[in-house]
Amino acid sequence: MEHAHDTTAAPASDTRRWWTLVIFAYVALEGASLQMRGSVVPVLRETFGTPDWQLGLVAPAGTIGFLVLVALVGAIAGRVNTRRVFLVGIVGTGVSVFLIGFTPSFAFFLVALLARGSFGGIGRGTDRPLLSHLHPSDRGKWFSYYDAMWAVGATIGPLVVTAALWVGDWRLAYYTLGVAFLPLALLVWWLPAPRLDGDGDDVLTVSEIRRVGRRPEVLVMAAGIFLSTGVEGALFTWLTTFAAGRVPAALVTPSLSVLLVAYIPGRFVAGKLSTRVGSVQLMLGLAVVCLLSVIYTFFVASGLGVLVGLFGIGFSLSGQYPTLLAYSTEAAPEHSAPINSFALVVSAVGIAGVPAALGFVISDSGIALAMQLLVIPLVALVGVAVMAWVRVGEAVE
Numbered sequence: 001m002e003h004a005h006d007t008t009a010a011p012a013s014d015t016r017r018w019w020t021l022v023i024f025a026y027v028a029l030e031g032a033s034l035q036m037r038g039s040v041v042p043v044l045r046e047t048f049g050t051p052d053w054q055l056g057l058v059a060p061a062g063t064i065g066f067l068v069l070v071a072l073v074g075a076i077a078g079r080v081n082t083r084r085v086f087l088v089g090i091v092g093t094g095v096s097v098f099l100i101g102f103t104p105s106f107a108f109f110l111v112a113l114l115a116r117g118s119f120g121g122i123g124r125g126t127d128r129p130l131l132s133h134l135h136p137s138d139r140g141k142w143f144s145y146y147d148a149m150w151a152v153g154a155t156i157g158p159l160v161v162t163a164a165l166w167v168g169d170w171r172l173a174y175y176t177l178g179v180a181f182l183p184l185a186l187l188v189w190w191l192p193a194p195r196l197d198g199d200g201d202d203v204l205t206v207s208e209i210r211r212v213g214r215r216p217e218v219l220v221m222a223a224g225i226f227l228s229t230g231v232e233g234a235l236f237t238w239l240t241t242f243a244a245g246r247v248p249a250a251l252v253t254p255s256l257s258v259l260l261v262a263y264i265p266g267r268f269v270a271g272k273l274s275t276r277v278g279s280v281q282l283m284l285g286l287a288v289v290c291l292l293s294v295i296y297t298f299f300v301a302s303g304l305g306v307l308v309g310l311f312g313i314g315f316s317l318s319g320q321y322p323t324l325l326a327y328s329t330e331a332a333p334e335h336s337a338p339i340n341s342f343a344l345v346v347s348a349v350g351i352a353g354v355p356a357a358l359g360f361v362i363s364d365s366g367i368a369l370a371m372q373l374l375v376i377p378l379v380a381l382v383g384v385a386v387m388a389w390v391r392v393g394e395a396v397e
Helices: 014-049 060-078 084-098 106-134 139-167 171-190 206-214 217-242 254-273 280-301 303-315 320-331 333-365 367-372 376-391
Strands: none
Touching: 014 060, 014 084, 014 106, 014 139, 014 171, 060 106, 060 333, 060 367, 084 106, 084 171, 106 139, 106 333, 139 171, 139 254, 139 320, 206 217, 206 333, 217 254, 217 280, 217 320, 217 333, 217 367, 217 376, 254 280, 254 303, 254 320, 280 303, 280 320, 280 367, 280 376, 320 333, 333 367
């Protein structure tokens, strides 16, 4: 990963601290902009008279560009200047978010979402690999903190839309969030170049793709992320449907917020634990707790007990992604960017695929059985963790 070596006298610890803050702020704002789109769907229906089948294009429009660009950034890491690429991601994300506020039609909204996702892919394809090289000795902790900041933003995003609607115009939410990216862009422009241990990412070649792709740690990561994000996608999509009639009516919609709020302490705790126990042991422990929480929530609980179970699911499920990614990155830290990109692509497949499969189950057998079937990927996740512990062990460079 090319980066200019700064010659100023700024202490390395100060430079690392500022770059870490920039990365955390960016991922929080990006998470907020992502989760805002769901909150404005009802407004789009009323404002533009958009039919439901067109509203269904909102998620793909925001995802397609993201996946393409995040994969591209992973492929060219080591050949480009990190600061410039990250700056493009920040500025592009901010501008596209701001432009969403000018939406004159639903078609314009979709194009702006495509741009937001594309620039978000550039930023997200750069920021975590940079964080990996800034904190090589405790990646698990910092990856968990990174994802906790995303969860903070994802929780705040819908609230910003709610506040804008209360004021009288949903567009204010996008104007406000778009402007919030400006200080970050100025900070990245002003900061000394990030001082990385080593030279960052190496150039990715075909032989290196084969070597890294065969690493058992990377295969464990791919399987674990697919399974865990599949459960996440199912919950994000179908949880409120399950909650209807099972919790008080006023708590049906907030039930999803209970799950998301649990991600924040869950990821901070996972980050702390990652410095005390190995990645594989942490992965296994979290998977077992999540499995037990799912069994309690969807087989036993009723009323407010469902919300308690959902908090347990969110708390334990939230630590899987950063733990798995840190585990695989430790095996090939010189290729942090492509591993990060691969993880994001796999997670997108899991988040989209499992909810779609459960949709057929719901049509035939109902929402209760569909949610109970989530024990299957979680049992498989426990199996992956046990296999990694027994056959692979901790990642070794």
